[in-house]
Structures are given as structure tokens and as C-alpha cells.
Amino acid sequence: MKKEKNIHIHQGKSTRDILDPGQVLLNVGIKPGDVFLDAGCGDGFISLEAASLVGDNGMVYAVDIYDKSLESLEKEIQNKKLINIHLMLADITCKLPLDDNSVDIYFMANVFHGLVANNEVKNTMKESLRILKPGGMLAIVDFKKLKDTPGPPLGVRLEPEEIVETLLSYQLQKPKIINTGPYHYLVLASSR
Ligand SMILES: C[S@@+](CC[C@H](N)C(=O)[O-])C[C@H]1O[C@@H](n2cnc3c(N)ncnc32)[C@H](O)[C@@H]1O
Structure with missing residues (x-):
């Protein structure tokens, strides 16, 4: 799955029009009070839905x-006076300003294939496992490898089984693949 050079451009457009955030987050199992991290949140349409689901006792890190990417989200947060989303301009392949064992759900949508293409999986996994609580959930949504469908070139798309294989190699447990809309799948696995 590894490629030699950093060649994939990550700044894809938002999947707001083709991915139902409510359905995705229902499948992820988000609940009130959760600490949810949306890694590579883009315009944040999933972060906003997550904020309404975790409620005032939870927190979303976008x-x-x-x-x-964060500008429009920042405006929306200000307009709606939301207090449970924290914007973070940061590189998910590096150390994030969050404590060890502090996140219930580490989520990424339409980002993982780019990490693979750019050989950035190892650092990202290391950091996600540091901040996930024991028993916390890693949730990865990505594009189905189907011809003539919206998304990145077929050559960089991944089969969900490839993601499962990677997650198992990082000692994540109980992987599950869930169909989530016409163009996407979700892979879930829990940390030890
Ligand atoms: C294809 S977009 C997906 C955006 C959003 N998750 C969605 O599904 O609509 C990929 C996003 O990941 C962000 N991204 C890529 N590499 C990143 C990194 N190393 N750290 C943080 N964000 C990153 C990009 O800026 C971009 O907003």
C-alpha cells in the first residue's frame, strides 16, 4: 500500500453533497458526552452534526x-454560538495538543486514502492511538473503489479490507466494515 513520494493532493472538495453526516455518525455510534475528533475536517459539515449529537457535555475537535478549510466552519460556529466545537489548525501526522487517552472517537472522512498515497499512515496512526482512550473507536470513511463515481482517481482509492488489514497491524480490535451511502464505506475498530 505504500508509495515512494508525496504525490497525492489532499485538499479535495467537501463531500457535503454526497455523504449524509447523520447516517455516518449513526453508524459510528456517537453518543452524548463523547469527545470526537474530526481529522481533516474540511468545511466541517460532519463536525457540526457531531457537535449536535455529543451535546453540551461532549466536545468536537475539528x-x-x-x-x-476552517474559515467557513469558524463563521458557522460563531453564528450559531456553538461552545462544543474547538477548531484546530494542525497536521494530523504530527503531535496534536491533546492529552493521552482523551478522545472517544477519532474520525476521518475521505482522508485515509491520501495518507496511504503520501506514506503518512504510520505517524497518523501513532498519534491517533496516543490520544484515543482505551476502548475508543477509530472510524474511517472513504470512497468506494467504483468506476465513474465521485472521488479521487481509482488508483488511490482503497478497498475497505486494505484499511482493516492496516488497522489490525496497529493492534486495533474488532474491525467492522459498514456500507454508508452510495459512494462510501465506513471502517470501525477499537483501541486496546
Ligand atoms: C478530501 S478532503 C475531506 C474533507 C472532509 N473530511 C470531507 O469528507 O468532506 C481532505 C481534508 O484533509 C485535510 N488534510 C490533509 N492532510 C492533512 C493533515 N496532514 N493534517 C490535517 N488535515 C489534513 C485537507 O486539508 C482536506 O480538508
């Missing part, structure tokens, strides 16, 4: 490396 993380993206590109400040432009």
Missing part, C-alpha cells in the same frame, strides 16, 4: 491543516 482539525485541518489548511486554514481556508
Whole structure:
């Protein structure tokens, strides 16, 4: 699965029009009070839905490396006066300003294939496992490898089984593959 060079451009457009955040988060099993991290949140349409589901006793960390991605989300948070989303301009392949064992759900949508293409999986996994609580959930949504469907070139898309294989190699447990809409699947696994 590894590629030699950093060649994949990560700044894809939002999947807001083709991915139902409510359905995805129902499948993830998010609940009130959860600490939820949206890694590579883009315009944050899933972070916003997550914030309404974790409620005032939970917290959503919306993380993206590109400040432009976060601008519209910041405006929406201010307009709605939301207090349970924290924006983080940060690189998910590096150390994040979060404590060990502090996150219930580490989520990424349409990001993992780019990490594989750019050989960034190892550092990202290491950091996600540091901040996930024991028994916490890693949740990865990505594009189905189907011709003539929205998303990145077929060559960089992954079969969900490839993601499962990677997660098992990092000692994650009880992997599950769930169909989530016409163009996406979800892979779930829990940390030890
Ligand atoms: C294809 S977009 C997906 C955005 C959103 N999750 C969605 O499904 O609509 C990939 C996002 O990941 C972000 N990203 C890529 N590499 C990153 C990194 N190392 N750290 C943080 N964010 C990253 C990009 O800026 C971009 O917003």
C-alpha cells in the first residue's frame, strides 16, 4: 500500500453533497458526552452534526491543516454560538495538543486514502492511538473503489479490507466494515 513520494493532493472538495453526516455518525455510534475528533475536517459539515449529537457535555475537535478549510466552519460556529466545537489548525501526522487517552472517537472522512498515497499512515496512526482512550473507536470513511463515481482517481482509492488489514497491524480490535451511502464505506475498530 505504500508509495515512494508525496504525490497525492489532499485538499479535495467537501463531500457535503454526497455523504449524509447523520447516517455516518449513526453508524459510528456517537453518543452524548463523547469527545470526537474530526481529522481533516474540511468545511466541517460532519463536525457540526457531531457537535449536535455529543451535546453540551461532549466536545468536537475539528482539525485541518489548511486554514481556508476552517474559515467557513469558524463563521458557522460563531453564528450559531456553538461552545462544543474547538477548531484546530494542525497536521494530523504530527503531535496534536491533546492529552493521552482523551478522545472517544477519532474520525476521518475521505482522508485515509491520501495518507496511504503520501506514506503518512504510520505517524497518523501513532498519534491517533496516543490520544484515543482505551476502548475508543477509530472510524474511517472513504470512497468506494467504483468506476465513474465521485472521488479521487481509482488508483488511490482503497478497498475497505486494505484499511482493516492496516488497522489490525496497529493492534486495533474488532474491525467492522459498514456500507454508508452510495459512494462510501465506513471502517470501525477499537483501541486496546
Ligand atoms: C478530501 S478532503 C475531506 C474533507 C472532509 N473530511 C470531507 O469528507 O468532506 C481532505 C481534508 O484533509 C485535510 N488534510 C490533509 N492532510 C492533512 C493533515 N496532514 N493534517 C490535517 N488535515 C489534513 C485537507 O486539508 C482536506 O480538508
